[in-house]
Amino acid sequence: MEMNEYLDVFIEESKEHIQSLNSNLLELEKDPKNMDTVNEIFRSAHTLKGMSATMGYQDLADLTHKMENVLDAVRNDKLQLDSTIIDIAFEAVDQLEFMVFDIIDGGNGKKDVSDLVAQLKAIEEGEPIRHIKTNDSNPVDASENGTQTIKIGSLDQFETTVLQQSLEKKFNNFQVNIQLDEGCLLKAARVYMVFEVLEQMGEIIKSEPLVAELEEENFENDFAVLLITQEDKETVKQKIMKVSEISQVIVSTFDVKQSFEPEATENVSLEASKQKSSSTSNKEAKSKKNSKTSQLTSKTIRVNIDRLDALMNLFEELVIDRGRLEQIAGTMKHAELQETVEHMTRISGDLQNIILNMRMVPIDQVFNRFPRMVRQLAKDLNKQIELSIQGAETELDRTVIDEIGDPLVHLIRNALDHGIEIPKERVEKGKSEKGTLKLNAYHSGNHVFIEISDDGAGINKEKVIKKALSNGVIDEDQLATMSDSQIHQLILASGFSTADQISDISGRGVGLDVVKNTIESLGGSIEIESEYGKGSLFSVQLPLTLSIISVLLVEVSKEKYAIPLSSIIETAIINKNEIMHAHNKQVIDFRGKVVPLISLHDIFEIPGDKEDEAFHSIVIIRQGDKMAGLIVDSFIGQKEIVLKSLGNYLTDVFAISGATILGDGQVALIVDTNALIK
Template sequence: MINAEYLDVFLDESQEHLQALNDNLLELEKTPNQISVVNEIFRSAHTLKGMAATMGFEDLAHLTHNMENVLDLVRQQKKEADGQVLDVLFSAIDDLESMVQDIAAGGDGKRDVRSINQLLEQVVEGKATDSRVEVTESDANQEITRSLNESFDEFERTVLLQSLEQQYSVLLIQVVLDEQTMLKAARVYMVFETLERYGEVVKANPSTEQLEEEKFDLTFQVTFVTKETEEEIRRNLLNISEVTEVNIISLTENKLKAVEENVGIENRIEEPKADGQQINKKKEQQPEPGNTKKVDSQKTIRVSIERLDKLMNLFEELVIDRGRLEQISTELKDTELSDTVEHMSRISIDLQEIILTMRMTPVEQVFNRFPRMLRNLSKELNKEVNLEIIGAETELDRTIIDEIGDPLVHLLRNSIDHGIETVEERKTLGKPEVGTITLRAYHSGNHVFIEIEDDGRGINRENVIKKALQNGVISESEIDHLSDQEVYGLLFSSGFSTAEKITDISGRGVGLDVVRTTFESLGGSVSVQSTLGQGSMFSIQLPLTLSIIDVMLIELGMEKYAVPLTSIVETAIIAKEDVYTVHNKQVIDFRGKVIPLVFLNEVFDVNSQDENAEHLSLIIIQKGNKMAGLVVDRLIGQHDIVLKSLGKYLTNIFAISGATILGDGQVALIIDSNALIK
């Protein structure tokens, strides 16, 4: 691949520009007359085009160039950014994203973009763009007009214009070779030899050097000056073996002048390089309200995720050794050793904080994809929805960020499909015609909370109970004892759905149970609050990081286990006579609330050290609004531990989420407390 050493940088920057295109197009849809937004979109498209052309991704460069043509008309106020124009631009971005994804997956980034290019050209020409046009065989000539998109130099333009004045034909010729062609360079030589009998080749794309070195796929273009007819040229070229297709388009004086105009546009945007950097020129203008941005003076560098993962793995080993040194220091009771270990512990804790901070990524990375998704869904469902994003700068560990995207999509689709009413319904209810979905993220302690709130119809308690009875999720006797929170929690039962009509958006009974499972696997939880007729709010609680966590170490028999502090309410020691039996279950009265006891030695089949003890050591854990007391043999104390996976062979182990290596080299299993609360 051309410039393969820059591929990673190209992919990173392409993703940033595509996101900027999406965000600014959504902003332009709200404020069509804001020229500064159009300029931002134009700059992103222009930069992406230049990068793609440099890397040799022609389809990508060609499509972004046609987008530029449309955007230039909008910023010159020759065309309005109405719904049709924006729909075509959004469709073009979809194709750009598909090509970039293909390149990231190891592909060549090629894609049939004739249809969307034709739509963009129709926008420029002022024609209707109701839907994607069907590309016919005659449209194949559209493909070779990409040669117009690259700027001819001054000498080439002069030659071509003079040729036209002297009644020569200027032809753009696209030659397609057979897939089985073994000696592509030889076929190129035969094509050039044939053409030179009838005229002069002015330019080749790729260049003649690249063609000779076979640095092209199966297609190349030439700009050719001749007095022969197009049919004669086509017939002679098709007589060459392994040439399967020849497309020709005549280049007129008007089209050449259009090329010059496009070159002029690009030169107006780009200034000469200064200090080794390409500077994008911005027109001097007064800042518009709400469009001012603070300039971050901090310098940053790009670091690959693999390097951060390696650094984290090395530090995890250091944490294990730190625990071992602390244990040795305690046993030997040597003052100098204790002081040294204490100092090393302080430094390693600071280092731990820095490394964890380096792995933090703003949730904006996930949130950015949602405005576009909601725009498409609202059109599909014929609803008016406004998405408000608050706290997008809130940071989470990269491993968590990678996992939360899909479950959040489920919740947002659920909100717009089940929650937000149609425009007619909202008018009848006296609500604003445009519904609002608020996506909010914020830090609280060692957790990040993400909330999805809508001002829709809310959750009907009676409908949920009725459906739960039908599905056998609850019994009649339990209904009166269920709080609103517990009723809404039934929505997360497997296969549960209150939708009367199944749609592609939601209503198949899959989604919310998967959402809960995913968040709980990350050490988090999800809950829902709702007021009928006013709206609902889904609240997700997530830990800041999964790599190094705080735990309470406990003993069961001769074995050690770890319980994450995030799920612990408090620890306690109670007398055995304070334990009661209710419905064949042992419970205690904890601060006025009856909570069940879970005897871990029974759960994990471990012999207890002292079954005749008069007191029980308890860890009170919480999951949502449910609590339980874990009965253990001994509480050891709080520790920082490194979370290690059990591997691909030890799967579906009940109530165990991983393992850790303690300072003495012993392995301790990490308890999944969520699995112990029913």
């Protein structure tokens, strides 16, 4: 029986069952006598066992079979649940999840779970439970100085050829082993920063674990990279050590000959060829079958996300052509053409909403990992914490969902570790022993807001000020004009990501610069409210989608620029005499507030002389509690545009986040208002 065509269905349904196991085990821990919850867990384990056995994943099937036996004993009143049994059940679910993700990454789902199976069997038979043995998923080896380093696995023929050619051209082949700090929170972000440094020095050939596992933080604190570079070992080491939260870097020369296994490569290629051939024949056979079960068809289907991405790309081209037709119809003033274009605009607008909604995913896909994480952290920190989640059904574009998980994990871990106090301290302050962490998501206009709040210690404003002044983040003059909210925002500055931060301001700043940068790269923002001794609120604002946005088109010296409407408060035309000067900068009085002016002509160094007119067109923009006025020559109007990146060669253009193609074929640059306000 050929299983390749069923693999995607198996993976999706396995992930759903594992999430169900996690959620229901958390509920069962609160109410161990709830047989309805036990039955739900039993059904998930039973279904997962049957699917795994059918697909040939025996380790998965064996582990779920033993879980099923224990649950059946509980259902029949032969076994009483306690915290130890639930802990082992959670460990079993962790191992199931590891095996499923191994299958997703192309593995065979094998893992030594014999110790865990033996413990579940002991529970079932009422015998004493032995200690759980930790299975290390990463191969390790001992380096010269005694520390553990990960070994790079065998290379294929292409990788070997590249490495051999690099030696011929006098390049260095290095294996770089990196160890993160034990308490490193946003591990995936640190890995990304290390990769950025390495790519500036040379070319990365391979990593262990694989990049996908590193992005999912599916590793401990160590990872290894195979690097081709002209730099020496010491230079490579020094540059990597500049990244924060790195405890050790070991750079060694890589021996190509010991790592190439040609026979294994050929077998893999042959097997892949067979799989591709059988998969193709299955598809052809499947296409010839006539379905007679149309009335029984489900109202939902699973669609590969790549197809939705392709559909979105095609629609983006349609939006560009729609703009062109609108412009032609407006120029020609042909009644029938204008009527047809208006109808097409309405239809394409409806189509746009449908496509965007198809890409929308409930934020519950991110939130559902947090109850388990909070439970484990609470046990590790000896704290009592109640997690409250609201708005999990709120939907976001898939591209935003993919990126927002790590920053939220970091904010939650920060709140638990450094925000909420231990029970003894809470009682001394007149609080309940159990701290509360609230997670809330909701829509507002074209944005989604995610709030993480806790009733913990809050942020000590005086210590933040002291730290900011000593690190040079601000000076005394700036401090004199800052509000409490602006002072709280200082913990997001990169100057706070230092080793002594944990003791200075309760660790609230460690890595938050990475969180802020990630959120802003998505076109979002983060704001902080805190009352010392009572708690903190971190509010993250994100756009609903990143691909099609509404903008105001403006003109500066005959060049067109697009300013996102989400950043604009209003537009105005002011008299030149209304412009004042403060600290050698142009400012205006906007509704009682002093707002600095920024000339796009000067910022982007646009050729040609500035027009010296009596009136200026101004676009008032806002980011958080900061505002600025952009001086432009004229307003063109509001448009919906397709956001296009500038490509790999124009990655560091100041204050430009992308470009778009207008209806007449011209290219308009999209202004990054966040960068301008900074």
